[in-house]
Amino acid sequence: MRTRRALCGLLLLGVMPLASALPAQSVATVIRVSSLIDGAGAQRGPSDVEVRDGRIVAVRDAVGALPTNAVELSGHTLLPGLIDTHVHLAWYVNAQDRLHTASDGESAQIQALNWAANAWATLRAGFTTVQSIGEPENKWLRKAITRRLIPGPRLLTSLGSLNERTGGGSPDSLRAAVRRFKAEGADVIKIFASASIRDGGAPTMTDAQLDAACGEARALGLRSIVHAHAAEAIARAVRARCTQVEHGVFADSTARAVMAMAGTYFDPQCGLVFRNYLDNRPRFDGIGNYNAAGFAAMERALPLAERGIRDAYAARGLKMVFGTDAVAGAHGRNADELVCRVRQGGQSAMAAITSATSLAAESMGLEREIGRIAPGYAADLIAVSGNPLDDIERLTRVTFVMKGGVIYRNDPRR
Numbered sequence: 001m002r003t004r005r006a007l008c009g010l011l012l013l014g015v016m017p018l019a020s021a022l023p024a025q026s027v028a029t030v031i032r033v034s035s036l037i038d039g040a041g042a043q044r045g046p047s048d049v050e051v052r053d054g055r056i057v058a059v060r061d062a063v064g065a066l067p068t069n070a071v072e073l074s075g076h077t078l079l080p081g082l083i084d085t086h087v088h089l090a091w092y093v094n095a096q097d098r099l100h101t102a103s104d105g106e107s108a109q110i111q112a113l114n115w116a117a118n119a120w121a122t123l124r125a126g127f128t129t130v131q132s133i134g135e136p137e138n139k140w141l142r143k144a145i146t147r148r149l150i151p152g153p154r155l156l157t158s159l160g161s162l163n164e165r166t167g168g169g170s171p172d173s174l175r176a177a178v179r180r181f182k183a184e185g186a187d188v189i190k191i192f193a194s195a196s197i198r199d200g201g202a203p204t205m206t207d208a209q210l211d212a213a214c215g216e217a218r219a220l221g222l223r224s225i226v227h228a229h230a231a232e233a234i235a236r237a238v239r240a241r242c243t244q245v246e247h248g249v250f251a252d253s254t255a256r257a258v259m260a261m262a263g264t265y266f267d268p269q270c271g272l273v274f275r276n277y278l279d280n281r282p283r284f285d286g287i288g289n290y291n292a293a294g295f296a297a298m299e300r301a302l303p304l305a306e307r308g309i310r311d312a313y314a315a316r317g318l319k320m321v322f323g324t325d326a327v328a329g330a331h332g333r334n335a336d337e338l339v340c341r342v343r344q345g346g347q348s349a350m351a352a353i354t355s356a357t358s359l360a361a362e363s364m365g366l367e368r369e370i371g372r373i374a375p376g377y378a379a380d381l382i383a384v385s386g387n388p389l390d391d392i393e394r395l396t397r398v399t400f401v402m403k404g405g406v407i408y409r410n411d412p413r414r
């Protein structure tokens with residue numbers, strides 16, 4: 001017990017060993033802050049949040065003397081840990097300063113270290129849960145984080161993806177592929193139902209194919225996340241009762257209305273993903289569809305994407321969830337997308353925060369576990385100096401990160 005308390009003391013001082021194999025504290029910790037945003041649209045003044053065994057046990061007004069093991073974050077705002085529903089944690093920039101590909105000769109060890117670095121960068125930036133959709137490698141990363149071998153966000157993953165050609169593309173072969181992902185341990189099914197934005201974004205899967213893939217996922221108790229740019233590709237995903245639509249750069253008012261009516265979550269990107277590609281062009285140029293036409297398509301998409309956030313925010317009843325599509329170069333900068341949402345997309349700061357906390361949790365079926373500061377929820381908590389409702393950019397300078405009751409960052413001077 002003494003050792004454990006001593007370790008907790010170190011943690012509270014912000015002396016955090018990188019490889020955290022530490023258990024959550026068994027003694028209560030009180031975090032005192034000047035303000036609090038609960039993740040469900042409400043704000044409080046000076047508050048004490050009590051954490052025990054990795055969970056929030058009480059939220060109350062800050063009054064009286066603090067216990068000795070308290071964390072005092074005066075002048076700071078506490079929020080639920082942020083949630084990004086669309087990242088690619090296995091994407092990284094290799095030793096040649098280029099996008100890592102299977103043929104670049106990097107060893108398995110180097111690859112694994114880069115995944116770990118991405119996970120740590122993401123957690124340090126205040127993202128305590130992410131959904132990494134697309135890479136089989138996420139299986140080992142998820143295991144290493146769950147075993148606390150390395151620090152990283154809670155990780156949900158699809159372990160791969162389906163498209164119109166999977167197994168020949170028949171409905172039966174798509175259903176079989178969904179069952180294989182389930183057997184491999186996928187948390188969610190990722191489906192490509194339109195071409196890439198760099199190739200025009202046209203629909204690629206038929207109604208029958210989407211029915212098979214999303215229907216099989218539903219039958220197995222899995223969610224389905226569909227990459228779709230063209231309005232028709234979105235309409236097909238909605239008709240097939242898929243859970244979530246990604247990107248939607250060419251969504252129109254009809255596509256937004258059918259998503260809202262069906263309760264389909266919509267995850268459009270405002271700018272980080274395109275700006276990251278354009279800013280890092282030499283690192284991607286010449287690989288696959290990262291060519292002159294592809295970069296021109298992304299330049300053209302930028303104003304459409306910002307306009308798309310504005311339109312989606314204005315669409316009545318549309319559940320616009322938060323996801324960045326963070327790839328190599330963007331890990332740890334996920335909150336830049338929140339800044340774009342508010343500044344270029346016109347979303348209110350509170351709505352943007354809710355989309356990245358309680359609404360994101362709901363989209364993953366974790367609405368009773370994470371995404372809110374309330375008794376019973378996991379103690380995934382972050383803090384920033386000042387109030388992000390006054391300046392959303394404060395979320396890019398997170399000073400405190402707790403996940404499951406363990407403090408991973410406490411740097412109040414930032």
Ligand SMILES: [Zn+2]
Nearest residue numbers: 086087088325
């Ligand atoms: Zn993606």
